[in-house]
Amino acid sequence: MAKYEEVKAGVIFPAGEKNExxxxxxxxxxxxxxxxxxxxxxxxxxxxxxxxxxxxxWHIHRDGFQILxxxxxxxxxxxxxxxxxxxxxxxxxxxxxxxxxxxxxxxDSWFEHIAITAGTxxxxxxxxxxxxxxxxxx
Numbered sequence: 001m002a003k004y005e006e007v008k009a010g011v012i013f014p015a016g017e018k019n020e021x022x023x024x025x026x027x028x029x030x031x032x033x034x035x036x037x038x039x040x041x042x043x044x045x046x047x048x049x050x051x052x053x054x055x056x057x058w059h060i061h062r063d064g065f066q067i068l069x070x071x072x073x074x075x076x077x078x079x080x081x082x083x084x085x086x087x088x089x090x091x092x093x094x095x096x097x098x099x100x101x102x103x104x105x106x107x108d109s110w111f112e113h114i115a116i117t118a119g120t121x122x123x124x125x126x127x128x129x130x131x132x133x134x135x136x137x138x
Contacts, residue, residue: 012071013047025123028054043118050111055104057126064119068093075111077103084135102127107136
């Protein structure tokens with residue numbers, strides 16, 4: 001059984017529904033629970049849950065930023081040109097405007113984070129399987 005299956009159960013925030021709206025930008029299954037969607041607030045807040053091996057495509061936030069608050073499981077975050085970094089509950093990632101990056105679950109763990117996002121995402125290519133699989137050695 002995959003590590004940290006309690007993440008799937010949504011201990012802190014509900015995992016939400018299958019993330020069909022953004023499925024084309026993910027490898028594997030993710031879930032999304034929108035926490036803040038207020039037209040008077042210029043920031044979106046959502047709980048994103050990743051099944052093991054699930055990750056999003058490379059992407060850039062234009063005219064904004066993204067803050068990830070890791071709440072459960074184990075995952076990866078990588079900026080273009082830099083090594084991937086391991087993530088666990090309590091970690092915080094700040095991605096500045098225009099930085100190409102991706103994030104997602106490890107091979108054997110569910111992963112969950114709160115995403116606080118401003119601006120417009122520009123979705124790019126998927127993370128290559130061989131690049132993702134090379135993280136097993138880390």
